[in-house]
Amino acid sequence: MMKINLSVTLSLLYFICIHAEKSDEPLSYPSLWDKVPGQLDELAKDGKIAINPWCYMHRMSLYKVLLSVTDKYMTTIGLNGTDNPLWGFPAQLGWKFRTGRLNDPTTVSLLCDHCSGGDSCISPKSWWSCVNYYVSVIPFLAAEDEGFFQQSLPIEILQPSEMAEDFCYTVSGCQSQVPELMSKWETFFQGLKNLSLSDIPDPRDEDKILELMWEAQKLSVSTAASKFAERIKQYSEPEVSFSRSWSNAVNYVAATHFRSGLRKTNHFQAPMPRRVLKEGDKPPNIADLSAEENHALYMFSWMDSMNRLIGGTLVNTWNKAMCSEKAREKGEQLLQDLVMNPQFAVSGLLSILIEMSSNC
Ligand SMILES: *[C@@H]1O[C@H](CO)[C@@H](O)[C@H](O)[C@H]1NC(C)=O
Ligand SMILES: *[C@@H]1O[C@H](CO)[C@@H](O)[C@H](O)[C@H]1NC(C)=O
Secondary structure (H helix, E strand, O other): OHHHHHHHHHHHHHHHHHHHHOOOOOOOOOOOHHHOOOOHHHHEEOOEEEEOOOEHHHHHHHHHHHHHHHHHHHHHOOOOHHHOHHHHHHHHHHHHHHOOOOOOOOOOOOOOOOOHHHOOEOOOOOHHHHHHHOOOHHHHHHHHHOOOOOOOOOEEEOOOOOOHHHOOOOHHHHHHHOHHHHHHHHHHHHHHHHHHHOOOOOOHHHHHHHHHHHHHHHHHHHHHHHHOHHHHOOOOHHHHHHHHHHHHHHHHHHHOOOOOOHHHHHHHHOOOOOOOOOOOOOOOOOOOOOHHHHHHHHHHHHHHHHHHHHOOHHHHHHHHHOOOHHHHHHHHHHHHHHHHOOOOOHHHHHHHHHHHHHOO
16 A cells, blocks of 8 residues: 555655656646735725725735735746745646636526626635635735735734634734644745845755745645635535545645745646536546546546545655755655556665665
8 A cells, every 4th residue: 555655655746856856838827816905005995905805806915915026036046937935826826726626516506796806706605715714814914924024004814704703814813722733834934034134145045035935834734624624525526525635735845845936826726626626527537527637536536535545645655855955856756666566666766765864
């Protein structure tokens, strides 16, 4: 069981790494990106900056603002333009939007009246929306606390019309509701400022920033996935399984300090399913999905069932082995050997991972 799981997981990672490298395609931006407000002032209303994260354009604006205030720090550590790893977040939100994952799963009606100007609603009943809250509003508030915004008006995060008690809305509210998580994100933003201010640029700074970001992102996803465990029950079994694998995959990807710029993230999510999965969807034979989507789902569902059989053993071994930049490079090479070379013994690979972790 261990062998199958390891090889499936590594194949998936290999797939991610290789496909992320292609750069000949035109860059595609999240839906409506051009129209998303990129300055806090654009959201001013009645003496406040009022952000309604339950509307698509507003939630997306949290990211556009974050990108604009962090870009100058990222440039000094070598992550310029759409290489800013925070691009991974709007790219993910765009995918969730496009694939219907931000809608209320309990109704077919998409009526939406609380978002102005034809903006689309994000339903607090959607598991994907709720998990995304933890990687949008929470980092945004942490950045506010770290002084990234120069706005003069107070910022107000509006509450949803239902289930408002499930979320936090202010720096102090979130510091008391999810203290550890807020502190992880604050550390990321502090680290970003500190490293970019250092006189001597160090190539390791980039790796450090990615590490801090992934640490915070992992905790966001795991915290939200357990907090919103009830919400996932409204979905079909295939979607539940996919959501579990999706949450788990964050751990493997995080361990390699994945450079989640726009281009790489787009490639990573290209084979992700274009719609919410229904009862009876059976990868790799879902007729209206592409071969790539079916393949990715098939690997994900293997991963999911194997992960449940052996618990956290694999991810722990993987994490331990990816302990330095050198090790992460070696990890990538191992992935290639494993997938390209049918003679490569999976059991041998596991012992290499274990040896790597003992040499950390
Ligand atoms: C970003 O950096 C790369 C080298 O790391 C360089 O080739 C590219 O021109 C830079 N892009 C921008 C927009 O500064
Ligand atoms: C950033 O620098 C401040 C001041 O030197 C220090 O207190 C803080 O711990 C540093 N944080 C990180 C994440 O490097």
